[in-house]
Each structure stands twice: as structure tokens, then as C-alpha cells.
Amino acid sequence: MRLRQNGEDTVAVSFYRVDDYSGKIGTFNPGDSGYAAAAQARLYAMKEGSTAVDGAGYGLYTQAQITHVNAGDLIAMQLTNKTSGNVYWAFSQANETVGSESVGHLWSYGANTWGWEDTRGGGDFDFNDLVVQLDFTSASGHGWLV
16 A cells, blocks of 8 residues: 655544445444444554554655455545544545535545545545555555556
């Protein structure tokens, strides 16, 4: 996994396994009471042992390796803004609402590359505060997606 941070807040990203493309975990749907705890129980560990990867800081890059991902796993992300204490989910139904609409904080750029918006209400909607690229081409990644 490769991370490029363009936002100024201190952020961290975590990855967890879901049961389907709607984000369901067992009997919990995104936004349900208990969903955060269910996601916490399914967090993937990084090679160094943590379950979250901190952004490198404004304008900087870092990378990490996710462990124990199995064929067929459906992986979702969660962004924690450590500056504000807010948590944002890949599934908008689990995020805050503005004008009775759930706010999306994640955008797909294609080729397993995703951009996060790291502030409440969708911030400036540029979806580049933290850009995450996942490379599942091999156990260590070959950089083929770069």
C-alpha cells in the first residue's frame, strides 16, 4: 500500500474485511450501532504489527504492507482524522449527514487508487487529503500499478 498525503491534518487509515459490496459485517450494515466495533474486530494488521497506517504528513509519501489478506477477501477502509477525532468510512451511510444526505469521504481514481476527504461535511471535496493505492499483484508488490 502506498500513501501520499495532501491534507494538513494528522490522519491514519485502517483496513478491514467486509462480507459484501454494501459493507455489511455479519448482521451490521454501515451506520448501524455496533458497526464500528464489528469493523474493529476485523482489522487487518500491517507487516510491522499495527492496525493503522499514519499519513506521512503534508506533501509526503509512505508505504506499508497489509498482512493476511486472502483470495476473495473484500477490503474496506476507514480514515481517522487524529486532529479532529472524526472517523470516516468508505461507506457513506456510516458517515455524518448534511441536509439529510450521507457524506461520502472516499473517491475511486481507478487502478486500486483511492482519495480521501479528511474533514467533516466533505471539506473541499477534492478527495486528495490522503491518496491510497493498493497493489495486490504479489505478496510484496511489484509496483505494476504505479
